[in-house]
Amino acid sequence: MTDADRPQIRVCLADDHTLLRDGIREMLSTEPEFAVVGEASSGPEALALVMRLRPDVLLLDVEMPGPGAAAVIRQARRVAPETRVIVLTMHDDPDMVHDLLEAGAVAYLLKTILRDDLVAAVRSVVRRPTQSVLLAVSRETVERLDRQKPRTNGTPLTSRELEVLRLTAEAMSNAQIASRLFIxxxxxxxHLTNIYAKLQAVSRVDAIRKATAARLIKPMDDRPSAR
Known part of the structure; x- marks a missing residue:
């Protein structure tokens, strides 16, 4: 079968920036083998599209309204296992790469990649689905991923999520945590959204309680006094 004889690759775009979606749609529309069949601006909208359209590829941004990218990927994989999820984001974060690939994404690409690289990635995850996952991140992130060791503490939380949770347990606000961690x-x-999902928590207090019970963080009484 020649490329001209192949069915079109059906793509859904999920990003809360309309201008970016417009640009990606116009870019992909110049390739005869691609068809953008749906667009979403939130996690729930993306899942609804996947359930209704069963696209070949979901191009997914990380920071959108909704349950968080990892939860969207897991649910998308459950309702449409044939849909290949490509993360397209500005975040060059090893913990995020690890979590989203673990959730079921087949590629993690930075929005700074070239047009031809994005086209090649979308084509590759469909035409060659058995190949390794695709990464377009910084060398530092790849090296940090290579150095990551399997977690032995029985928790699904990443090291950064544990940091956020510990600071949350110290009653720090989101702004204070961001300042402390330089994020x-x-x-x-x-991170908090991912923590809630992984611990099946409904609030900060609930997450702290469950993490303390699971010995992921120390009880407040065991912490050194800040005074």
Whole structure:
């Protein structure tokens, strides 16, 4: 079968920035083998599209309204296991790469990649689905991923999520945590969303309680006084 005889690759775009979605749609529309069949601006909208359209590829941004990217990926994989999820983000974060690939993403690409690289990635995850996951991140992130050891403490939380949770347990606000860890408040919120999902918690207090019971963090009474 020649490339001209192959069915089109059906793509859904999920990003809360309309201008970016427009740009990606226009870019992909110049390739005859691609068809953008749906667009979403939140996690729930993305899942609804996946359930209804069963696209070949979901191009997913990380920071959108909704349950968080990892939860969206897991649910998308459950309802449409044939859909290949490609993460397209500005975040060059080893912990995030690890978590989203673990959730079921087949590629993690930075939004700074070239047009041809994005086209090649979308084509590759569909035409060659058995190959290794695709990464387009910094060399530092790849090296840190290579150095990561399997977690032996029985928790699904990443090291950064544990840091956020410990500071949350110290009654720090999102702004204070962001300042302490040199990250944005949006990133803190994303980590908390992932923490809630992994611990099946409904609030900060609930997450702290469950993490303490599971010995992931120390009880407050065991912590050194800050005074």
């Amino acid at each position: 944005t408040e949006a990133t803190v919120k994303r």
